[in-house]
Amino acid sequence: MADGGQLPESEILTLPHNIEAEQALLGALLVNNDVYDRVAGILNDSHFYDPVHQRIFETASRRIQKNMLVSPVTLKAFFEDDEGLKELGGAAYLARLAGASISLFAAKDYAQMIYDLALRRDLIAIGQEIAGKAASVDVDSEPEDQIVEAEQALYSLAEEGSSDTGFQSFLRSVTSAVEIANTAYQREGKLSGISTGLIDMDAKIGGLHPSDLLILAGRPSMGKTSLATNIAYNVAKTYKKGIRDDGTEGAIDGGVVGFFSLEMSSDQLAARILSEAAQIPSEKIRNGDLNEDEFRRFVEAAKDLEKCPLYIDDTAALPISALAARARRLKRQHGLDLLIIDYLQLVRPATAKDNRVNEVSEITQGLKAIAKELNIPVMALSQLSRQVESRDDKRPMLSDLRESGSIEQDADIVMFVYREEYYKEREKPGEHDIEKMMAWQTEMQSLMGKAEVIIGKQRHGPIGHIELSFEAQFTKFGNLAKTYQRNAVEEF
Numbered sequence: 001m002a003d004g005g006q007l008p009e010s011e012i013l014t015l016p017h018n019i020e021a022e023q024a025l026l027g028a029l030l031v032n033n034d035v036y037d038r039v040a041g042i043l044n045d046s047h048f049y050d051p052v053h054q055r056i057f058e059t060a061s062r063r064i065q066k067n068m069l070v071s072p073v074t075l076k077a078f079f080e081d082d083e084g085l086k087e088l089g090g091a092a093y094l095a096r097l098a099g100a101s102i103s104l105f106a107a108k109d110y111a112q113m114i115y116d117l118a119l120r121r122d123l124i125a126i127g128q129e130i131a132g133k134a135a136s137v138d139v140d141s142e143p144e145d146q147i148v149e150a151e152q153a154l155y156s157l158a159e160e161g162s163s164d165t166g167f168q169s170f171l172r173s174v175t176s177a178v179e180i181a182n183t184a185y186q187r188e189g190k191l192s193g194i195s196t197g198l199i200d201m202d203a204k205i206g207g208l209h210p211s212d213l214l215i216l217a218g219r220p221s222m223g224k225t226s227l228a229t230n231i232a233y234n235v236a237k238t239y240k241k242g243i244r245d246d247g248t249e250g251a252i253d254g255g256v257v258g259f260f261s262l263e264m265s266s267d268q269l270a271a272r273i274l275s276e277a278a279q280i281p282s283e284k285i286r287n288g289d290l291n292e293d294e295f296r297r298f299v300e301a302a303k304d305l306e307k308c309p310l311y312i313d314d315t316a317a318l319p320i321s322a323l324a325a326r327a328r329r330l331k332r333q334h335g336l337d338l339l340i341i342d343y344l345q346l347v348r349p350a351t352a353k354d355n356r357v358n359e360v361s362e363i364t365q366g367l368k369a370i371a372k373e374l375n376i377p378v379m380a381l382s383q384l385s386r387q388v389e390s391r392d393d394k395r396p397m398l399s400d401l402r403e404s405g406s407i408e409q410d411a412d413i414v415m416f417v418y419r420e421e422y423y424k425e426r427e428k429p430g431e432h433d434i435e436k437m438m439a440w441q442t443e444m445q446s447l448m449g450k451a452e453v454i455i456g457k458q459r460h461g462p463i464g465h466i467e468l469s470f471e472a473q474f475t476k477f478g479n480l481a482k483t484y485q486r487n488a489v490e491e492f
Helices: 019-031 035-039 051-065 072-079 083-087 091-099 104-135 143-160 170-186 199-205 224-237 266-278 282-287 292-306 320-334 356-374 386-390 404-410 420-425 434-447 483-491
Strands: 213-218 240-243 249-253 257-261 310-313 338-342 378-383 413-418 450-458 464-471 476-479
Touching: 019 035, 019 051, 019 091, 019 104, 035 051, 035 104, 051 072, 051 083, 072 091, 083 091, 104 143, 143 320, 199 450, 199 464, 213 224, 213 356, 224 257, 224 266, 224 310, 224 338, 224 378, 224 476, 257 266, 257 320, 266 282, 266 292, 266 310, 310 320, 320 356, 338 356, 356 378, 356 404, 420 434, 420 450
Parallel strands: 213 378, 213 413, 257 310, 257 338, 338 378
Antiparallel strands: 240 249, 413 450, 450 464, 464 476
């Protein structure tokens, strides 16, 4: 090695590539369009080393996806003004490619070779960037931050086959949007995201969508942690792995859930989920006050939960950069379809800021970045300010969010948990005032076991409210039967 960690010029290698393999594969594609189906799951245009080959493959792909013929003759019109192709001989080059084609059965091997060489080029680029940043001593670039950036780049390369997606054609975006709509249509229930297990919530938000940041907020004792654990359990227990519509392997129902519990220990969180699953009050589990039947249900629920892909991290005061790194690692090792953070205000910024609003802004932007990078829904719980308590109507609204500006701006969906029963219970009149007591009991009867989720913001749909049932003893939210449904059951 030369001084300064630089390779001498004699040791600098040409980036790995194989032009002949690219020519042979493109030739096979021009001769037999069925080749595309064999290689589409491996290659995209960015994996080709030669820019002209990239453009030929992209144009051919677009035509084949529209069920149109691809050949040297049909592609000629698209490359009349392509300066790069002119340098290679113009339309005659397309004919030469077709003449050098390989067999259909060898196409997949050639595609894999081209893909592997593209990965090597990206690895070299990442390595050079890491080395360059490490060699440059900069006050604003800490070594810990460089490690996180390097891990992020390597993760993207491992997952997507590309270290930097950059701009992509509108065709790819449209194709992706059509696939999402088709998934919703095939399910008939018009649900394109992951089901929360709560029918009315799914109907209102269409499930939990990849790359969305959802904020679930509420005052203490409203049950936001309970609702989050209910959703986590519902998603994890319905997890089924298989081949998706796009041909990749992953969750076809439910999903793998990561839960960052920054407030409660993993044991406490597990006890809550066990209480819901076994239908045993959580205080009984905590005190060990179980009869034989309850203990049997408890053990059976615990066995079922062992199979659930629900991963809990209860490390306190995690910086947003460490949280992102752990989420990437979980997805790489076990898969990840939903990430929940309890709660947002307990996450630390990567660097201390001059005020709390800027810190929360960095955290919410970081959570949105995780959602987009890992292509998963991220649900973050949030506290509300005390100003809710000073109003007569204690239903929360967007302005009640602590440091609300950045939270409201970065979130795709903002939901509030509200239980009027909690407030009404504290308005109990004295025993001597019989009339007020009777009115209070009537109101309590109508509110008992009910909860409300208020959608204060939804980027892709309407706002409104969702009624849920709430069983306090099991800390369980559920679907609330409508009046007409209850009447039908009673008549039956």
